[in-house]
Amino acid sequence: MTPAGADARRGGLERLEDTIEAGLTVGLGLSTVLLAAGLLFAYTPALLWGILLLMLTPVARVAVVTVGLAFERDWTFTLVSLFVLGVLASGIWVAVHR
Amino acid sequence: MPAHHAIVYLLTGAASGIVGAMLGIGGGVFLVPLLTLAFHVPIRAAVAASLVSVIATATASSTVNLDRGLVNMRLAMALEVATSLGGLGGGLAASLLSTQQLFLTFGGTLATMGVLMVMRSGRRNVIADMSVDPGRLGGYLEEGEDSYVYRLRRLPLALGASLVAGAVSGLLGLGGGIIKVPVLNTFCGIPIRVAAATSAFMIGVTAAASVFVYFARGDVVLPLASAVALGALAGSVAGVRIGQRVEARALKIGMAVVLLVVGGRMALEAL
DSSP: OHHHHHHHHHHHHHHHHHHHHHHHHHHHHHHOOOOOOOOTTTOOHHHHHHHHHHHHHHHHHHHHHHHHHTTTTOHHHHHHHHHHHHHHHHHHHHHTOO | OOHHHHHHHHHHHHHHHHHHHHHTSEEEEEEEEHIIIITTTOOHHHHHHHHHHHHHHHHHHHHHHTTTOOOOHHHHHHHHHHHHHHHHHHHHGGGGGGGHHHHHHHHHHHHHHHHHHHHHTTTOOOSSOOOEEEEEEEEEEETTTTHHHHHHHHHHHHHHHHHHHHHHHHHHHHOSSSHHHHHOOOOSOOHHHHHHHHHHHHHHHHHHHHHHHHHHHOOOOOOHHHHHHHHHHHHHHHHHHHHHHOHHHHHHHHHHHHHHHHHHHHHHHHO
16 A cells, blocks of 8 residues: 555544544434433333443444445455444344344 | 332442443443342443443543543554454354353453553653654653653554453453553553543443343343443543543553452452
8 A cells, every 4th residue: 555545544533533422422412311200210111222322332333333444345345344233233232033 | 120129239339330440441340240140230231331331431420531632542443453353253152161260260351461561561652752752652741731642552462352351241241442452561562541531432332332232132121221221421521531640550550450350359269
């Protein structure tokens, strides 16, 4: 890879890292509010949605990485990321169909 | 749940979050023994609460580590293939093992990793010559004024360890960092801070691969998991900041001690 190509790829990765960081912060903030409210007021639906949102945050993170890498045309790692997304989807599918 | 129980679980989550984020291992390694041995929580409910708190720790510490450029994203993605498969398999297999077998697996795994870390704690994985190509799965690390290069060695070993780490995570609610960090650092050429940050980035995904299965089985006790996760969130933000100020060798020794003590205690409990 040329140095210019390497720099472009690293720049793309840094933008993707910023997007992931923002996404994780939003998911974390929302679930924190729901969990705190649920515990303070003994309100089970808030606890349920807070936990579900927290559980889904890593799944959303992998989805964002997959789309970001596809935009960067990094097909090898897009496939790798898609595979991980598939495994996570299988876990959810197994859970729903138990 | 009584208020004093919620406070105890919050503090327990915070303590495990601090140490878990410092070492990139998520904190389940402390949480499961504490919840089962000290508070007599059934082991499957403890594992489920631990998986939720591992996700909280991973997410909170990754927001800080990404900002500091410590996460090796490509390496994380490559290893996530193995670790997520292992996580799903471990989650499905958990109901097939007895409590005693779970305790023994947990204790034996931790103690072995502790011995390995002590044996190799003096090694450094960084290269001062910045003209060296880090390869596709290596990278760069800045420590104070100094910059280093590191290269990944033994990719098949890293993948194999990640598969086992995922399975152990699904079985025991650990997140798997307890296996990945020592193996990446001692055998695969990854500096301890990068190994910890990259592991913390991955363990949320590893835990997510199995946590939905626990949730569907009714093992996620909402007030318990919520209190522990909230504590872990706060603790992990503090832990990742403390970890930056601690010497790399001290981090390794601290981790080895924790592995030996907790692993030995759990194995004794099973015998």
